[in-house]
Amino acid sequence: MIDPIYLDYAATTPVDPRVQTAMLPYFNETFGNPSSVHCFGQKAEAAVESARETVAAALNCQPDEIVFTSCGSESDNLALRGTALARREKTGANLILTSRVEHHAVSKTAEALANHFGFKVEWLEPDASGVISPETVEAAICRDTAIVSVMYANNEIGTINPVAEIAAVCRVHSVPFHTDAVQAAAYLPVDVRVLGVELMSLGAHKFYGPKGVGALYVRKGTPLLPIQTGGGQEFGLRAGTQNVPYIVGFAEALRLTVEERNERIAHVKPLQDHMIGTVLESIPDARLTGHPTTRLPNHCSFAFKRMDGNLLLTLLDVAGYACSSGSACKTGNPEPSEVMTAIGISREWGLGSLRVSLGLGTTPAQVDSFLKKLPELVEKARKLGK
Numbered sequence: 001m002i003d004p005i006y007l008d009y010a011a012t013t014p015v016d017p018r019v020q021t022a023m024l025p026y027f028n029e030t031f032g033n034p035s036s037v038h039c040f041g042q043k044a045e046a047a048v049e050s051a052r053e054t055v056a057a058a059l060n061c062q063p064d065e066i067v068f069t070s071c072g073s074e075s076d077n078l079a080l081r082g083t084a085l086a087r088r089e090k091t092g093a094n095l096i097l098t099s100r101v102e103h104h105a106v107s108k109t110a111e112a113l114a115n116h117f118g119f120k121v122e123w124l125e126p127d128a129s130g131v132i133s134p135e136t137v138e139a140a141i142c143r144d145t146a147i148v149s150v151m152y153a154n155n156e157i158g159t160i161n162p163v164a165e166i167a168a169v170c171r172v173h174s175v176p177f178h179t180d181a182v183q184a185a186a187y188l189p190v191d192v193r194v195l196g197v198e199l200m201s202l203g204a205h206k207f208y209g210p211k212g213v214g215a216l217y218v219r220k221g222t223p224l225l226p227i228q229t230g231g232g233q234e235f236g237l238r239a240g241t242q243n244v245p246y247i248v249g250f251a252e253a254l255r256l257t258v259e260e261r262n263e264r265i266a267h268v269k270p271l272q273d274h275m276i277g278t279v280l281e282s283i284p285d286a287r288l289t290g291h292p293t294t295r296l297p298n299h300c301s302f303a304f305k306r307m308d309g310n311l312l313l314t315l316l317d318v319a320g321y322a323c324s325s326g327s328a329c330k331t332g333n334p335e336p337s338e339v340m341t342a343i344g345i346s347r348e349w350g351l352g353s354l355r356v357s358l359g360l361g362t363t364p365a366q367v368d369s370f371l372k373k374l375p376e377l378v379e380k381a382r383k384l385g386k
């Protein structure tokens with residue numbers, strides 16, 4: 001048996017051992033309910049509040065602007081549902097502006113708000129690289145807009161959006177702006193004052209923290225109704241006893257990510273350059289999807305003409321390489337992904353997508369091994385698919 005090589009860090013990352021160590025005392029030693037009055041509760045509450053301060057320092061905001069959630073998807077749901085409903089109640093605004101290339105946690109939520117809550121959705125079109133321009137937002141935003149949501153960096157094609165410029169447009173129109181930074185936070189600056197956003201979603205498992213914990217930054221004064229009601233936890237915005245060890249893990253993972261950002265970029269960027277350059281050189285009818293330069297430094301996404309992407313994934317898996325064809329949730333879907341279609345990639349190319357995402361555990365030897373094997377597997381997938 002060969003040791004499989006993991007090249008799917010955009011789907012999830014392993015937990016940093018330092019993060020795991022920080023979490024451990026909060027399963028047994030310090031197990032109290034943060035809402036309890038006694039000393040057990042106080043110790044747990046202190047851990048949550050210390051984590052909140054750590055996160056606030058990393059994002060350059062106030063601790064009471066952080067709401068801990070169960071994942072990136074929940075943060076996206078709270079931002080969209082909570083703000084759309086609160087804004088409509090206050091102002092009557094009824095329109096949700098979001099892009100065609102969002103993660104399903106945003107796009108399906110916008111659709112649900114349209115189908116079941118009477119909102120209208122207007123979809124912002126990306127350019128061929130997947131970028132949503134501030135001009136596109138400016139052209140669509142109006143008095144009826146309840147919220148604008150545009151992702152910071154795309155999980156499927158790696159493209160980075162001009163979030164600060166889009167935020168500036170929204171500010172002029174006094175419309176709250178949400179960005180899904182779940183994929184971006186591993187490598188891009190997350191200073192919310194610089195970005196100028198009202199709402200920003202994060203999820204720990206994309207930056208070497210545990211799965212099942214996320215956070216939503218909510219700028220003070222942003223209209224937001226809770227979507228999960230019950231106890232008064234998280235400033236009344238997210239009921240439920242806090243997941244203390246995971247919140248501690250979230251904070252430690254984010255702290256390390258911000259502190260070590262430059263080293264992490266320095267590790268993955270040369271590997272990315274080598275990966276993209278070699279794939280385009282060594283494989284006929286191959287193209288890069290997403291932006292050639294304004295992209296996450298660990299993210300490589302390709303399309304191969306007349307090839308079944310899912311078949312290639314299986315061949316790669318058997319050969320010992322774990323990759324993805326776009327968003328992990330979409331495998332098994334015989335249509336090209338919405339993102340491929342939105343950036344104008346034809347079916348002939350769009351079905352043959354491949355995402356190779358690198359991380360802290362990726363070595364030059366792993367990349368070389370993959371690059372050596374890929375051409376023959378693409379050829380094989382093309383032959384088998386005929």
Ligand SMILES: *Cc1c(COP(=O)(O)O)cnc(C)c1O
Pocket residue numbers: 010071072073074076103105151153154155180181182183203204205206212214
């Ligand atoms: C992974 C991801 C999500 C979902 O986060 P979970 O924590 O897995 O729920 C949302 N948006 C983007 C861009 C992502 O990459």
